Structure formats: C-alpha cells, structure tokens
Amino acid sequence: xxxxxxxxxxxxxxxxxxxxxxxxxxxxxxxxxxxxxxxxxxxxxxxxxxxxxxxxxxxxxxxxxxxxxxxxxxxxxxxxxxxxxxxxxxxxxxxxxxxxxxxxxxxxxxxxxxxxxxxxxxxxxxxxxxxxxxxxxxxxxxxxxxxxxxxxxxxxxxxxxxxxxxxxxxxxxxxxxxxxxxxxxxxxxxxxxxxxxxxxxxxxxxxxxxxxxxxxxxxxxxxxxxxxxxxxxxxxxxxxxxxxxxxxxxxxxxxxxxxxxxxxxxxxxxxxxxxxxxxxxxxxxxxxxxxxxxxxxxxxxxxxxxxxxxxxxxxxxxxxxxxxxxxxxxxx
Amino acid sequence: xxxxxxxxxxxxxxxxxxxxxxxxxxxxxxxxxxxxxxxxxxxxxxxxxxxxxxxxxxxxxxxxxxxxxxxxxxxxxxxxxxxxxxxxxxxxxxxxxxxxxxxxxxxxxxxxxxxxxxxx
Numbered sequence: 274x275x276x277x278x279x280x281x282x283x284x285x286x287x288x289x290x291x292x293x294x295x296x297x298x299x300x301x302x303x304x305x306x307x308x309x310x311x312x313x314x315x316x317x318x319x320x321x322x323x324x325x326x327x328x329x330x331x332x333x334x335x336x337x338x339x340x341x342x343x344x345x346x347x348x349x350x351x352x353x354x355x356x357x358x359x360x361x362x363x364x365x366x367x368x369x370x371x372x373x374x375x376x377x378x379x380x381x382x383x384x385x386x387x388x389x390x391x392x393x394x395x396x397x398x399x400x401x402x403x404x405x406x407x408x409x410x411x412x413x414x415x416x417x418x419x420x421x422x423x424x425x426x427x428x429x430x431x432x433x434x435x436x437x438x439x440x441x442x443x444x445x446x447x448x449x450x451x452x453x454x455x456x457x458x459x460x461x462x463x464x465x466x467x468x469x470x471x472x473x474x475x476x477x478x479x480x481x482x483x484x485x486x487x488x489x490x491x492x493x494x495x496x497x498x499x500x501x502x503x504x505x506x507x508x509x510x511x512x513x514x515x516x517x518x519x520x521x522x523x524x525x526x527x528x529x530x531x532x533x534x535x536x537x538x539x540x541x542x543x544x545x546x547x548x549x550x551x552x553x554x555x556x557x558x559x560x561x562x563x564x565x566x567x568x569x570x571x572x573x574x575x576x577x578x579x580x581x582x583x584x585x586x587x588x589x590x591x592x593x594x595x596x597x598x599x600x601x602x603x604x605x
Numbered sequence: 606x607x608x609x610x611x612x613x614x615x616x617x618x619x620x621x622x623x624x625x626x627x628x629x630x631x632x633x634x635x636x637x638x639x640x641x642x643x644x645x646x647x648x649x650x651x652x653x654x655x656x657x658x659x660x661x662x663x664x665x666x667x668x669x670x671x672x673x674x675x676x677x678x679x680x681x682x683x684x685x686x687x688x689x690x691x692x693x694x695x696x697x698x699x700x701x702x703x704x705x706x707x708x709x710x711x712x713x714x715x716x717x718x719x720x721x722x723x724x725x
Contacts, residue, residue, distance in 0.1 A: 449678050451664075451701055454685035459692055513718065520717040580637050584644045590708040594718050597702040600692045605718065 278372050283314065283327070287377065290364040293319055300327070308336040309496065314377065325363065329375030340496045342366075344425055346376035348472075349495050351421055357410045358491050381491040383483040387517045390484040391526045402488035404528030407477070407510065408536030410492060415471040415503040416541055422472055429500025432464040436556070439563055446566055452593035455600065456559045463552045469500035477506045478515040479525035507533065507545065508553025513595050513605050514561045520605070555599055562592030613652045620645040650711045659707030663700040 280297035287295040299315040303326075314325040328342050335341040340348075346362045353359040360378040390396040430438075440457050475497030483491040509515075511523045511530060519526035524533045534545040569586030571577035598605050610618070620642050627638040657674060664677035667690075671677075684690040692698055702722075709719040719725070 449675075449682045451678060451681045451685060452705060454682045455692060455697075455701070458685055458688070516717070518717050520721065580641045580644060584640050584647075587644075587647055587712040590705060590712045591716050591718065594702070594705040594709050594716070594722065597698055597705050598718050598722065600698045601702050 278312075278327075278329070278375075282370075282372060283377070284316070286364050286366060286370050286372070287316065287318075287325075291318065295323070308332075308339050309342065313380070324380040325377050326360065326380045327375055327377045329366075329373055333373035335374055340498070341426075342375045342496075344427070345496050345498075346378070347425055348422070348427070348498050349378070351417070351425075352414055352492070352495070355413050355417055355421070357413055358406075358489055359495075360491050360493075381483050383485040383490045385480075385483050385493070387479040387482075387515070387526065390482075391479065391517055391519050395486055396484060399484050399486055399488040400527040403482075403484070404524050404532045405536040406489040407525065407528075408533050408542070409540040410489070411474075411477065411503070411506050411510075412537050412540035412542035414474060415506070415543070417472055419472075419500070427472070427499055429469040431466050431468055432502050432505070432556075433461070433466040435501070436460050436464055439560065443563060443566070446570060448566065450562075450589065450593060452596045453559065453562060456555060456562075456596045459600070460552065460556055460559065464556065465502065465549075467502065469502065471501070471503045472498060473501045473503060473506045475499055475501075475506070476509070478510050478512065479517060479527070480515060482525075502553070503543065504545070504550045504553045505556070507537070507550050508555075509557040509560070511554050512557040512561055514558075514591075523605075551604070554605075555596070558592060558595050558599065558605075562589060562596070565589045565592060613649055616645050616648050616652070620649070647712055650714075654711070656704075656707040656711045660704040663704040666700050667694075667697060 278300060280300055283300065284295050284297040287297065295316055295318050297314060297316045299313075301313045301315075303311045303313050308331055310329050310331050312327040312329070314327050316323045316325050328345070330336065330339070330342050343365050346365045349359050350362050353361060360381050362376055362378050364377040366372045366375045366377075384390045384396070390399060436457070440461075443453060443457065474492065474495065476494050477492065481492065481494040482489055483493065510525055510533070513520060516522060516526035522528055523530050534547070534550070538544055565585050565588045568582050569589070572579055572582035573586070595605055623638050623642040623645065627635050627642070630638055661671075661674045661677065664674065664681055665671045668677050668680050681690065690697060706719065706722050709716055710723075713719065714725070
C-alpha cells in the first residue's frame, strides 16, 4: 500500500536515483482521492533541505483505466524538457522498490488555491502575465510530435469518440437531465470526427496551477493527458467553473479569450478557429457537469460515503444553468 | 408559536452548530463541516420554496401535457435524444432556463451565472 511508505524506504529510493546521500524525515498526506494520493515529503540532500512531493496510486497499482503514476512522471518530464513549467521528477518508484506505483517530484513554492491568486492584490501582476504564459505552455505542448511520447502508454481518440463515451456514461447512471441531453445532441452535430493531432493536457485550468507573484510557476495534474484535439485544452481553460466567480475573465478567471488565442498563435500554435473553440467550451461545461454526476454517484452508490460528494450533486444545476445560458445567449 | 421547533428551525440550529464546530476544526474536517453547513442551507431553502413546480411547469409547456415530473422529464429527454426536439425548438431553451434558475435559487444562489441571470 502506498500509504505505508516509510521515510527510510523512500530515502533509499532517492539515494538510488540521485546517487547521493538523502534523508527523509517526514511523509505527510496532503490529499487523497479514490484513485491517487499526494504526500508532502520532508527530505534533505547533502545536508540541505530538499522539499518534495510524492504521488501514488491509492491502491498501490493504477485503477482500471487510470494513467499509471510512473507514466504520468514520464509525461511530465517530456513536457518539462519541452520548456513547460512543470515540477522535475526526481524518482519513479520501480517494481523492485516494492512500494507500488508512484513518483517523487520537486515541490514548487507558490499558491495553488485559485480563489486566492484570482483575488488577492499581490497576484495582480501574476494575473496579467498568466494568459500569455498559459498560451505559450499550450503551444509548446501541442507542437510536440507523437514520437516525443514513444513508449508511453497514452490513450486517445476522436472528439466524437470522446463524446460517445461520455454519453454512454450518462445513460449508465440512469438519470435524466434535459439540459445535458440538449448539449449532447448539440455537440454530436458539431464536434469533429477527426483523429488526434496533439498531446493535450486534459485538465489545464485554474486550480491545477501553482502561481507565484510573477505568474505561472507549475502545471499540475497530468494524469488526464491524452492524444486529442488541441482546442480541447483551450475550451476547458475557459470553462465557467474555472473562473471561480470571476466570470468577466473567461480565461481561467484571469484573462480574455482573444489575448489567449493571439498569444497561442504568436508562440507557434496553430491558428485558433473561433467557432470551433466555442464548441469545445460547450463540451467543457458538459464535461464538468458529468464530473459532478460521477462524484455524487460515489456517495449515492455507497462507494465513497461523503458529505462533500453528496453536496456536489447539487452543483449539477449550476452546469444545467451554464449550458442553457450558453444556448440562450451564445456565450458565457 | 407552539414552542415546538419546526423542521426548518431544527435544521437551522444544526447549521449554526456546524458553523461553530468549524472554528474548532482544521484541514479536511473543517472543510467537511463547511460543506455540511452548505448542505443544510440548501435544505432550508428547499423547505421554504421547492423548485419542483417551476420544472414541472416548464416540462408541461414543452410536452403539451401535465403529469408526474419524472415522466415529463423522461419524455422530453427522449425527444432530445431522437432529434424531435433541439435547441431550435421554439420556447425550449427559455423554458428549461427558467426551471434551471429556480433550481439554482435553491442549490446555490451565490453562483455567478444565477446572479447574471436574475440581475441579483
């Protein structure tokens, strides 16, 4: 079990990967979900403090259909070496370590709570900088050739296949939400049926960034990375849920769409088709709505009894309203 | 005033207790106390004004007949799935929008889109 990793065992792994003396004094759980767990690791290397983060598959091995942490670590390294702000991987747990599936990366200082960096005055300059920084990071990621990911077991499919999978999941829950059916049908008429052209992050949004007063310092949570349409990342970043109330700033609660598109194109990204990216915003709204359905089902089915999961079911109506607002007004 | 607290008064008393408990807690427990308080606020609002009549009125207008809400909802979803109804169907988006506004008024009246929709 990942939760049982002892400081000495982890120190031995870090000594192996760094070839130097590493001490680990504490491992503290930061957050745990159904599939993965994150830990703060207090370590020192050659006598100097070396703060680290460890991520592990919660059951020791990846849940069915979930990306292995050892794959996520390698994907993050590809992105980091391509110039994206990503924490450096310092160790991947190997089978012979007997510690399960996981990896260790450097801990990057900064604010990860979006409501704080979106509102506090000391992050004003960061908010100014982040639209261009996000655009540049996405342009670099989307420009990587498929061969950059050789050997990594990553999934992918056409946008229509993505939609069909989500609709099947919706029907499996046995619930009926007219706004969702409306959106599924609307997207079925409009999403392309093209093969993937790029590696997309899959969860690129406010809430998955570490932000300093200078702006974007690290992009987190790469476990939904897959081959797909680059506009998926652009539309998701502009979802209303990720503005955390700053609805006037459609890009993550901090920026304007046209500035994002222009910076993306200037950084070498493909020209952004404005109509096509709007379709991906509608998809993003429905996708977050489906996440709420899945999270509340954890509670309702008894799998993960939790007041937090139960209450998230009452956020389904927020997504219904957002979808209907989109159809009524053309944009949100 | 019978001296017996109503259901909504009991719920409100528990909500006040959770707010007090939250100040003594930290981390995950404090967060869950906050969420539990939010859940009770939803209960209080729904006890005061159920959103169901608004949804039923919308579905009655869209299907052309009255009936149990779940059956009307099923009928409309079937129409949307087989293409008999879509975003261009006259009145459809407006009627569902009104029902969604009534639901969010109970679930989260602080939600940005609710405020935009109602001018609050």
